[in-house]
Amino acid sequence: MGLGSDMYRQQILDHYKNPRNYGELEDPTYTHVGENPMCGDEIRMDVDLADDGETIERVAFRGDGCAISQASASMLSGELVGKTLAELQEMDRDDVIDMLGVEVSPMRVKCAVLAEKVAQDGAEIYEGELDVEKTTTEDD
Numbered sequence: 001m002g003l004g005s006d007m008y009r010q011q012i013l014d015h016y017k018n019p020r021n022y023g024e025l026e027d028p029t030y031t032h033v034g035e036n037p038m039c040g041d042e043i044r045m046d047v048d049l050a051d052d053g054e055t056i057e058r059v060a061f062r063g064d065g066c067a068i069s070q071a072s073a074s075m076l077s078g079e080l081v082g083k084t085l086a087e088l089q090e091m092d093r094d095d096v097i098d099m100l101g102v103e104v105s106p107m108r109v110k111c112a113v114l115a116e117k118v119a120q121d122g123a124e125i126y127e128g129e130l131d132v133e134k135t136t137t138e139d140d
Contacts, residue, residue, distance in 0.1 A: 009102060016067040021077035025060045032122030034135030036110045041065030043073050045118045047080070054084045061115065068100070068108050073115035075099050085123045091116055110137035 028046035035042045043063040050057040059077040063070065079099060080088060093113045097104055104112050117135050124130035 007101075012067060012071040012100060012102065015071035015074040019061075019070060019074040021058075021060050021074065022062060023060050024062060025058055028058075028060075030122045030126040032118050032125060032135065034114055034118035034121065034137070036065070036069065036114050036137040038107075038137070039066055039069070039111050041069035041111055041114050043069065043115050043118050045073070045077075045115065045122060047119065047122060049085075054086070056080045056083050056085070056088065059119075065114075066108075066111050068104065069111040069114050072096060072100060072112045076115045076119065080119065085127070088123055089120055091120070113137070 024044075025046040025048050029049040031044065031046045033042070033044045041063070042065060043061055046060045047056055048058040049055060059080050061073045061077050063073060076096065076099065093109060093116070096113050096116050097109075100112060114135075114137055117137065121130055121132060121135040125132070
C-alpha cells in the first residue's frame with residue numbers, strides 16, 4: 001500500500017478519535033439504532049430534515065464500536081447534510097467504501113456500512129415503508 005492509503009488510514013483514525021457530529025439532536029425528525037452483532041458495533045443516528053421534509057439538514061450520531069464503524073458514522077454524518085432522502089436511499093456499500101478510501105476486508109464491510117444502513121432504515125421507517133425496531137447487519 002502506498003502513501004495515499006496511509007493518508008486514508010490517518011483520516012479514519014482521526015474520525016475515530018475526534019468524531020464529527022457526535023452527540024444527539026434536540027427534537028430530530030427521526031432517530032434510529034442499529035448494531036453489528038459480529039463485532040459489537042452500535043450506532044444511533046438522529047436526522048433532522050429541512051422544512052421541505054426531504055432534505056437532510058442536520059445529522060448526529062452516537063455509538064460504540066471499532067474504528068471503522070465509528071469513523072464511517074462520523075464521515076457519513078457530514079456527507080448526508082444537503083442530500084435528500086431519495087439520495088440517501090440510493091447510496092450503497094461502494095459509496096461508503098469509497099468515502100473511507102481504504103480497502104475493507106469482507107469481514108469489516110458490515111462495520112463500514114452500519115451507519116449507512118441505520119440512516120437508510122430510519123428514513124424508511126419515517127416514510128412508513130419499514131417497521132423494525134433495530135437495524136442489524138446480521139443477515140447481510
